[in-house]
Structures are given as C-alpha cells and as structure tokens.
Amino acid sequence: MVSRFILTLGVAALVSACAGPSVQAPAPEPAASKEPEVREQTQSQGGASQSLLTEARQARLDGAFDKAEGLLLRAQRIDPRNGVVYLEMARLYATTGATEEARRIAERGLLYCTGSTCEELREVL
Amino acid sequence: MKTLRQILSKLLLVALVLVLGLLIYLDALVSTTFADRKWEIPARVYSRPLELFPGLRLAKEELHYELSLLGYRKVTRLTQPGQWVEGRNRLDFYGRSFRFPDEMVPAARLEVRFSGNRVTSIRSxxxxxxxxxxxxxxxxxxxxxxxxxxLLLQLDKVPKTMVAGLLAMEDRQFYSHWGISVTGILRAMQANYQAGRVVQGGSTITQQLVKNYYLSSERSLWRKSREALMALLLEFHFDKSEILEGYINEVFLSQDGPRAIHGFGLASEYFFDRSLAELGIHQQALLVGMVKGPSLYNPLRNPERALARRNTVLDVMYQQGIINDVEQTVSKAMPLALSQRTRVVNSYPAYLALVRRQLRQDYHEQDLGSLGLSIFTGFDPLLQRQAERSVEAVLPRLPGGEQLETAMVVTSFDNGEVKALLGGRKPRYAGFNRALDAVRPVGSLIKPAVYLTALQDPAKYTLATPLSDAPVTVASAVGDDWQPRNFDRQSHGDPLLHKALAQSYNQATARLGMQVGIEEVLDTLRRLGVERRQPAVPALMLGAGGLAPVDIAAMYQxxxxxxxRLPLHTIRDVVDARxxxxxxxxxxxxxxxxIQAIHLLHYALREVMEEGTGKSVRRSLPRDFAVAGKTGTTNDNRDSWFAGFSGDLMAVSWVGRDDNGGTGLTGATGALKIWADFMxxxxxxxxxxxxxEGIEHYWIDPASGQLSAExxxxxxxxxxxxxxxxQKRVNCAQRKDRVMEWFRDLF
Incomplete structure (x- = not known):
C-alpha cells in the first residue's frame, strides 16, 4: 500500500513534468469513485481520540451528558477528521433531544466517514 | 458672652453630629465592602492546552517553545513541576498541575520521545x-x-517565614495594636523631624490596607484622619488574620505596562514564574522588601537596589529569629533568581481584542474585569508564531515593503475556532486591529459567493456551463453605467464556469452575477456567514463592498x-471563580x-491553486498537498488579498497600506505569498x-463543456x-499521451 502510494506520487511528478501542453493537468478532483479512499488511516489520531470516545460513550450511557459533550468536543479538536467522533456526538445530541443538531453533526460526519460508520451516520439523519 | 457660648455649643453639637454621621458612614463602608471581599479579579485568558499523543506531528523545538511560554526551566534533573530536561530525540518535563474546566490534572513527570517531527511515545x-x-x-x-x-490567596497558603518577615519589616506590633500604633506614629514623627523631611511612615498594616483599599495616596490631615478612623473600625469588625490576608492580596508591587500587579500571589508568578508556596526565602524577602517602594526596589529596573533591600530584609529576619544564620548566609548569597521567560501575558493584543469583543456579547464589561473568570480559548501559540514568522519573512521582501501593513486570520474550520490573528505587522503593538476593523474592498474574494449562487441552481448552472466573457455594461439606478474589465484587459470568449472562476474573469463574473441576481448573491453571502451589510449594487459582484479580514474568514470558513456554518469564535469555555x-x-x-454545490465550488477553488491565479502557491507547497482558495486584488492594486484552506486550516491574508495608496501588488504577488509561507x-x-452523496463524475470536453470520454x-x-x-456528447479526438494513460491505470 505504502509502496504503491510512493510509486503513485513519483509517477504523478513524472507526468506533471512530461505532459505536453495539449494535455490538461490532472483534474483537481481526486477520484471518480463515490467513496474514494479517505486518508483517515494516516490522518486520524486513532489511539488518542479512541480513549476519549470510549469515555464519552460511557458518560452518555450513564446520563452524564455535559461530561460526554466535553469529552467529545475535546476528541473532535484532536481528531476532527474521524467520522466516529461525529457519530458519537450525533448520538449524544439525539439522546438529549437536540435532534436538529444531531442531524447536522451526522451530515457533517458523512464528509469524513468510512465503512460502516457512514451507514450509522445515515441512520441518524 | 452667653450668646457666644451658645453658638459654640451649637457648633460643637453640629460637629459631633457630623463626626457621628461620618463614623456611621465609614463603619458601614468598612463592614460591608471588606466583609464581601470585593476585590475585582480580572478574567484570565488562556490559550488552548497543547494535546500530546503518539503520532502527533510536533517537532521537539515546538514543544520546547510551548514549555518556554509556560515558564518551564531547563535543568539537569527534574525535581519539581515547571522543569524540563533535554535528551537526544526526547524531552522530559515535570508537568504542573492544572484545573481544566472538566478535570484536575495532577503534576507528573513525563518523557516525550520524537522521531523526526513526530511524537512517537509518551511515558510517565x-x-x-x-x-x-x-x-x-x-x-x-x-x-x-x-x-x-x-491572584487571590488564603493566608495559610503564604509561607510562614514570609508573613513573619512582612510583619518584621512593616508592623511589628501588628498583633497588639488596635489599628493604629501610637508608638509607631511618635517614632515616625521623631525620625521625620530629625531628617527635616518625611523619611518614615507610622502606618500600621491595617492603615496601609485601608489606604490602598479605600483611599487615595494624597498626603493630607483629612485623609490621615479617615485612615485612622477606618483602621480602628476595621480592627473592630475583623480579626487579625482576615486583615493580614486582605493586605497580602491588596498590596501593590509592580506595574506591567498598563497592568498593575497587586498581591504577593500574582507578584510571585510575575517575577519568579512560581507559586508563592514554591518561593525560596531569598525570593520571599525580595517581595517583602518591595512593599516599601515597588518602583524603587523593582528588581527588573533596579536590580542592585533591589538586591540590597532584599539583604536588609534578610538581616532583619535573622535579627528577629525568623531565619537562622545559615539561612541568612545562603539566602544573601543567592542571585535575584527572577523569571527568564519572555513576557507572554498581553503579548497577543490582536487576538485578545477579538476575545474581548466576543465576551462583550454575553457579559458586562464590569463583570469581565471583576468576577475572576477563566476564559479558555482556542488560541494556538505555535500557529501564531508561524503567522508572525511568515509576515516577517515575506513582507519586507515585497516591493514597497516598508510602507505595507498586513492582517491575518487563521481558523480551524472543523470547529470554527480562531487559532491565530495578526492585526498588523507589529504583533505586540495594540494599535489599530486591521484583522477586525480594516474594512476594505475585497475584490475577487467575493466571487465564490456569485458562483455558489449559480451552482445551487443545477438546472441552469454546472461547472461546465459556458459563460460569456465578452465586455459587459450594467446600467445603474443613478444613471452611471458600470463596465467592469478583466485584469488583463482581454476578453476570453466563452470559458466554462469553473475556468471563469479559476482564472478570475471579471466580465464573465459580472454577467453571471447579474443573471443570478444581486439579492440572491447577498443572500448567499449571509448564508455563508457574512454579517456586515453589503451594498445591493452590481459592483458587489467584484467585491466593491467593504469587508474586514475577519468577515472574509467567516465566509471562507x-x-x-x-x-x-459555525460562528467564528475564540472561546471554548468560561469558568467562574469557583x-x-x-x-x-x-x-x-x-x-x-x-453541500453538493459547495463540493463543486471546492473543485473550482482547487483549480485556482493548480491552474488559476493562485498557482504560484506550488513554489511553497508540494503538488500533492491539496489546497483551495481565491486571490483578490482591488482597484489600483490598493489591496492584496488571499483566502484559502487546506484539510485542517483556513487562513485569510491581507496586504495593503493604511493610507489606502496603491501597493503594486496583486493577490498572488502579495497576500498569497504570506499565506503560502504560513501554510x-x-x-x-x-x-x-x-x-x-448526490455527486457524479463525468469526463468533459474543455472547449464545449459537453460530455467527452477518458x-x-x-x-x-x-x-x-x-x-x-x-446531455450532449462531442466527437472525441484520441489522447496521444501514453504516460497519462499509464498513470490513470494505477488508480
């Protein structure tokens, strides 16, 4: 995976250097697929936010909503491109009856989600 | 004679009534205000806390800088909080305890290891x-x-040696007098008489407290009388420990610019970067000595005089049996041991101005300055330092650099926090805050609002819609025709919509704006978060209305x-004194x-950076590091703007002159350079x-905007x-470039 990425970068540099004037530079759009590979693996601050998410989930289940919100806000600052953070926050707001906020958070989370998290976010909408 | 006696009696009666009235008034004043401990405690504003975790991109030097701002000292071995030790690829420090809004974090020794510019592990x-x-x-x-x-302190948090030293220097009969000391006054009178001038005060600590707390520093019999009366009343109502605690919190010790440093608690932090409980005897003695003359014995301005005064205090402390001879000798041999750190408090006036402005929406000014609130913000000192460095690096190299001013707003767009702010080229100068108040024409920075208005109507407009870039004339209500021209004075045929934005064609944009409607563009601006009122005129399409950098930040955010949309904000939490x-x-x-229309807009704004007016950014940023943004230039090159974003930060940069003169700069040759250096x-x-969802991709012919093929x-x-x-498809001429095809096969 990594070697393929490096190879891709190298080739991209080669192409940009070799492409003649009649060929458009690569379009800014990264990919045509509906769910392109999100860089979450390298961008997400996994371990750091995971412990906060676990704690926040437990706080929500215990009814400590203020505490859960504080933890999730902190997790979002550390790891803003992690769809799970938005999912947990949407669930928290849905639990407290703030359905409109929950819906918007879930909608925003869809810009960063991967795999089953996307499905779970759609369920909140 | 009898009449005279009657008059005198009446006068005496009146005087007695007046004195009685005064006593009642002073008694009420003393008993109510002092009992409530009505110190006005300023709000303390904090930056974001630096979060450390394995994988974080942070150079060791950056952690070093953060610790230096926090006043940590480099040592060879960690013995107490506030110290750090440097090692190869590691930095160990003894973190201080701190009460965050959500938890109390205890002091702890931490080892942070680095690999390159990344944290690899943290151990404790x-x-x-x-x-x-x-x-x-x-x-x-x-x-x-x-x-x-x-900083308010309780008496039991003040080192006993310091309390004893204070009483030894200022009021040895403190525990035996009733507020005033007759012997003290007589001694002072004698000393002053012998010297022929005022060399000694006879005031007790209670009198000094009354004077500082309630009265002015004028020297008059009337003031002295009130002081004595109030001191007696204070002693009548309160016990000695309450008065002493009041004094320790009230006493004036230094001036830091416009800020007055009161109380030993804050003075300890200000001069030594330590809590009072952590001070050595030599440092306690220095603070005690400063009470007599905060300016005269200020160790920053008069270190030799301050050292001599400190040693005098140490001698007295020894004579009074407060310290032993070893402590006296060791303490006198110590240097002043002042804090070495760069002053951070109030060093970011532009950012603090925005904090204050936002706080005023929810709090009264008086409460902000008095309730002892803690304001936790998203301010990032590392990003602020980089913004300042980028301005320092780029601005002087621009033509006419010495006359140029600048402003910058940096936000974290995922949560709407303002992370850094520059109000001018001198970041420590609390003058005109251009980031908040320089309302200037914004030129092409407004164009995304025009194009977004169009793209929200997909039945009429797509990125591939051809627009006419022919000269355009718009008649105004007042009779003047508006005839915008392209920057290069050329017309560019019928460019596709994405290209018209990426290349910032004025004629195509003006025409598009008139087609979608002025009110609709104004509505889009409002929906994007621009609150400042804009003129409903055709020239709006090219940014003739005035906006400040912070308004543009709200829009691009x-x-x-x-x-x-999230309101731009600086504040995370406000915590009260409890x-x-x-x-x-x-x-x-x-x-x-x-969301879909915004996605299309992102495409065009990325194209700005790849092929359009912002392509020079690639001199600073690697080609695979995707960014999006827009340049802005105003008439006669008066303003050079750039607003853009990456995957984590949004930044707006402005360069111009305060006298509104021409700069010769475009958005790309001025503001973009600072932006690119920063990013x-x-x-x-x-x-x-x-x-x-709801987005599909198609291969498009660049000339016609019709369907093509890969x-x-x-x-x-x-x-x-x-x-x-x-819906229409063009005839296809086969692509000749095999390398490109091979490249595409990789995906």
Missing amino acids: AGRALELVRLEPVHIGGIYPRHREDR TIAAGGF GTVVQRFPLHYEREVS STASRVPLAYRVP DCEGARLMPFISGSQP
Missing part, C-alpha cells in the same frame, strides 16, 4: 500514555477600569467546512447552502473530503450534481 512512571495535555498558556487578562490584576463551567461553545453547525509550515493535512484529448473529470450533467 514507566507507563505508556495515549494522551496528555499541558496546562494552557496564560495569554492575557481582562482588567477592571483601574487595571489592577491579582463555511466554504472550507463543506457548507456547514471552578464551575458557566459557558461552553458547543459544536452546533448551521447549514443553509447545498507550508503550519498546515498538517491536505484537503481531502469524502465526495458527498481517452479524449484534453478531457477532464468533473463533478456534477446528479442529473445536471451535460
């Missing part, structure tokens, strides 16, 4: 940690009108966040624009959103809102 007591936060940097305060700052969170800024997004170091993540000459892949893609 042999245990690996996933997440650690440092205490936030105290960046400023919001002071009452008289600008007094203090929403675009960067994928169409989700430690209770009284306000928290939640993550409440508003969305009033189409190349500060931004960690390239722009990479997941494509929203193998066709010049075809480019473009996003469309589902169902809005072109």
Whole structure:
C-alpha cells in the first residue's frame, strides 16, 4: 500500500513534468469513485481520540451528558477528521433531544466517514 | 458672652453630629465592602492546552517553545513541576498541575520521545500514555477600569517565614495594636523631624490596607484622619488574620505596562514564574522588601537596589529569629533568581481584542474585569508564531515593503475556532486591529459567493456551463453605467464556469452575477456567514463592498467546512471563580447552502491553486498537498488579498497600506505569498473530503463543456450534481499521451 502510494506520487511528478501542453493537468478532483479512499488511516489520531470516545460513550450511557459533550468536543479538536467522533456526538445530541443538531453533526460526519460508520451516520439523519 | 457660648455649643453639637454621621458612614463602608471581599479579579485568558499523543506531528523545538511560554526551566534533573530536561530525540518535563474546566490534572513527570517531527511515545512512571495535555498558556487578562490584576490567596497558603518577615519589616506590633500604633506614629514623627523631611511612615498594616483599599495616596490631615478612623473600625469588625490576608492580596508591587500587579500571589508568578508556596526565602524577602517602594526596589529596573533591600530584609529576619544564620548566609548569597521567560501575558493584543469583543456579547464589561473568570480559548501559540514568522519573512521582501501593513486570520474550520490573528505587522503593538476593523474592498474574494449562487441552481448552472466573457455594461439606478474589465484587459470568449472562476474573469463574473441576481448573491453571502451589510449594487459582484479580514474568514470558513456554518469564535469555555463551567461553545453547525454545490465550488477553488491565479502557491507547497482558495486584488492594486484552506486550516491574508495608496501588488504577488509561507509550515493535512452523496463524475470536453470520454484529448473529470450533467456528447479526438494513460491505470 505504502509502496504503491510512493510509486503513485513519483509517477504523478513524472507526468506533471512530461505532459505536453495539449494535455490538461490532472483534474483537481481526486477520484471518480463515490467513496474514494479517505486518508483517515494516516490522518486520524486513532489511539488518542479512541480513549476519549470510549469515555464519552460511557458518560452518555450513564446520563452524564455535559461530561460526554466535553469529552467529545475535546476528541473532535484532536481528531476532527474521524467520522466516529461525529457519530458519537450525533448520538449524544439525539439522546438529549437536540435532534436538529444531531442531524447536522451526522451530515457533517458523512464528509469524513468510512465503512460502516457512514451507514450509522445515515441512520441518524 | 452667653450668646457666644451658645453658638459654640451649637457648633460643637453640629460637629459631633457630623463626626457621628461620618463614623456611621465609614463603619458601614468598612463592614460591608471588606466583609464581601470585593476585590475585582480580572478574567484570565488562556490559550488552548497543547494535546500530546503518539503520532502527533510536533517537532521537539515546538514543544520546547510551548514549555518556554509556560515558564518551564531547563535543568539537569527534574525535581519539581515547571522543569524540563533535554535528551537526544526526547524531552522530559515535570508537568504542573492544572484545573481544566472538566478535570484536575495532577503534576507528573513525563518523557516525550520524537522521531523526526513526530511524537512517537509518551511515558510517565514507566507507563505508556495515549494522551496528555499541558496546562494552557496564560495569554492575557481582562482588567477592571483601574487595571489592577491579582491572584487571590488564603493566608495559610503564604509561607510562614514570609508573613513573619512582612510583619518584621512593616508592623511589628501588628498583633497588639488596635489599628493604629501610637508608638509607631511618635517614632515616625521623631525620625521625620530629625531628617527635616518625611523619611518614615507610622502606618500600621491595617492603615496601609485601608489606604490602598479605600483611599487615595494624597498626603493630607483629612485623609490621615479617615485612615485612622477606618483602621480602628476595621480592627473592630475583623480579626487579625482576615486583615493580614486582605493586605497580602491588596498590596501593590509592580506595574506591567498598563497592568498593575497587586498581591504577593500574582507578584510571585510575575517575577519568579512560581507559586508563592514554591518561593525560596531569598525570593520571599525580595517581595517583602518591595512593599516599601515597588518602583524603587523593582528588581527588573533596579536590580542592585533591589538586591540590597532584599539583604536588609534578610538581616532583619535573622535579627528577629525568623531565619537562622545559615539561612541568612545562603539566602544573601543567592542571585535575584527572577523569571527568564519572555513576557507572554498581553503579548497577543490582536487576538485578545477579538476575545474581548466576543465576551462583550454575553457579559458586562464590569463583570469581565471583576468576577475572576477563566476564559479558555482556542488560541494556538505555535500557529501564531508561524503567522508572525511568515509576515516577517515575506513582507519586507515585497516591493514597497516598508510602507505595507498586513492582517491575518487563521481558523480551524472543523470547529470554527480562531487559532491565530495578526492585526498588523507589529504583533505586540495594540494599535489599530486591521484583522477586525480594516474594512476594505475585497475584490475577487467575493466571487465564490456569485458562483455558489449559480451552482445551487443545477438546472441552469454546472461547472461546465459556458459563460460569456465578452465586455459587459450594467446600467445603474443613478444613471452611471458600470463596465467592469478583466485584469488583463482581454476578453476570453466563452470559458466554462469553473475556468471563469479559476482564472478570475471579471466580465464573465459580472454577467453571471447579474443573471443570478444581486439579492440572491447577498443572500448567499449571509448564508455563508457574512454579517456586515453589503451594498445591493452590481459592483458587489467584484467585491466593491467593504469587508474586514475577519468577515472574509467567516465566509471562507463555511466554504472550507463543506457548507456547514459555525460562528467564528475564540472561546471554548468560561469558568467562574469557583471552578464551575458557566459557558461552553458547543459544536452546533448551521447549514443553509447545498453541500453538493459547495463540493463543486471546492473543485473550482482547487483549480485556482493548480491552474488559476493562485498557482504560484506550488513554489511553497508540494503538488500533492491539496489546497483551495481565491486571490483578490482591488482597484489600483490598493489591496492584496488571499483566502484559502487546506484539510485542517483556513487562513485569510491581507496586504495593503493604511493610507489606502496603491501597493503594486496583486493577490498572488502579495497576500498569497504570506499565506503560502504560513501554510507550508503550519498546515498538517491536505484537503481531502469524502465526495458527498448526490455527486457524479463525468469526463468533459474543455472547449464545449459537453460530455467527452477518458481517452479524449484534453478531457477532464468533473463533478456534477446528479442529473445536471451535460446531455450532449462531442466527437472525441484520441489522447496521444501514453504516460497519462499509464498513470490513470494505477488508480
């Protein structure tokens, strides 16, 4: 995976250097697929936010909503491109009856989600 | 004679009534205000806490800088909080305890290891940690009108040697007098008589407290009389420990610019970067000695005099049996041991101005300066430093650099926090804050609002819609015709919509704006978060209305966040003096624009940076680091603007002159250079959103905007809102470039 990425970068540099004037530079759009590979693996601050998410989930289940919100806000600052953070926050707001906020958070989370998290976010909408 | 006696009796009676009235008044004043401990405690403003975790991109030097702002000292062995030890690829420090809004974090020894510019591990007591936060940097305060700052302390938190030293120097009969000391007054009178001038005061600590707390420093019999009366009343109502505690918190010790340092608690932090409990005897003696003359014995301005005074205090402490001879000798041999750190408090006046402005929306000015609130903000000292460095590096090299001014706003668009702010080229100068108040024409920075208005109507407009760039004339209501021209004075035929924005064609934009409607563009601006009123005139389409950098930041913040609007804010939490969170800024997004249309806009704004007016950014940023943005230039090159974003930061940069003179700069040759310099170091993540639902991609012929195919000459892949893609297809000329095809096969 990594070697393929490096190879891709190298080739991209080669192409940009070799492409003649009649060929458009690569379009800014990264990919045509509906769910392109999100860089979450390298961008997400996994371990750091995971412990906060676990704690926040437990706080929500215990009814400590203020505490859960504080933890999730902190997790979002550390790891803003992690769809799970938005999912947990949407669930928290849905639990407290703030359905409109929950819906918007879930909608925003869809810009960063991967795999089953996307499905779970759609369920909140 | 009898009449005279009667008159005198009456006068005496009146005088007695007056004195009685005065006594009642003073008694009420003393008993109520002092009992309530009505010190006005300024709000303390904090930066964000630095969060450390394995994998974080942070150079060791950056942690070093953060610790230096926090006043940590380099040592060879960690013995107490506030110290750090440097090692190869590691930095160990003894973190201080801190009460965050949500938890109390105890002091702890931490080992942080680095590999390159990344944190690889954090350990404490042999245990690996996933997440650690440092205490936030105290960046400023919001002071009452008289600008007094203090940290309240309880008497039992003050070292006993210091209390004893204070009484030995200022009031040895403190525990035996009733507020005034007759022997003290007589001794002072004798000393003053012998010297022929005032060399000694006879005031007790109680009198000094009364004078500082209630009265002015004028020297008059009337003031002295009130002082004596109030001192007696204070002693009548309160016990000695309450008076002493009041004095320790009230005493004036230094002036820090406009801020007055009151109380030993704050003075200890100010001079030594330590809590009072952590001070050595030599440092306690220095503070005690300063009471007599805070300016005369200021160790920063008069170190020799301060040292001599400190040693005098140490001698007295020894004579009075407070310290022993060893302590006296050792303490006298010590240097002043003042804090070495660069002053951080109130060093970021532009950012603090925005904090203050936002606080005023919810709090009275008087409460801010008096209730002892803690304001936790999103201010990032590392990003602020980089913004300042980028301005320092770029601005002087621009033509006419010495006359140029600048402003910058940096936000984290995922949560709407303002992370850094520059109000001018001199960041420590609290003058005109251009980031907030320089309302200037914004030129082409407004164009995304015009194009977004169009793209929200996919039945009429897509990225591939051809627009006419022919000269355009718009008649105005007052009879003047508006005839905008392209920057290069050329017309460019019928460019596709994405290209018209990327190349910033004025004629095409003006025509498009008139087609979609002025009111509709104004409505889009409002939906994007621009609150400042804009003129409903055709020239609006090219940014003739005035906006400040912070207004542009609000607009681009929403675009960067994928169409989700959050009010730009500085404050995370407000905590009251008891430690209770009284306000928290939640993550409440508003969305009033189409996510899909914003996605299309991102495409065009990325194209600006690849092929359009912002392509020079690639001199600073690697080609695979995706960013999006827009240049802006105003008439006669008066303003050079750039606003843009990566995957984690949005920044607006402005360059211009305060006298509104021409700069000779375009958005690309001025503001963009600062922006690119900043982003190349500060931004960690390239722009990479997941494509929203309802978007489909098609290969498009660049000339006609009609459907093409992957193998066709010049075809480019473009996003469309589902169902809005072109229906006609052009004949295809086969692409000749085999390398390109091979490249595409990789994906």
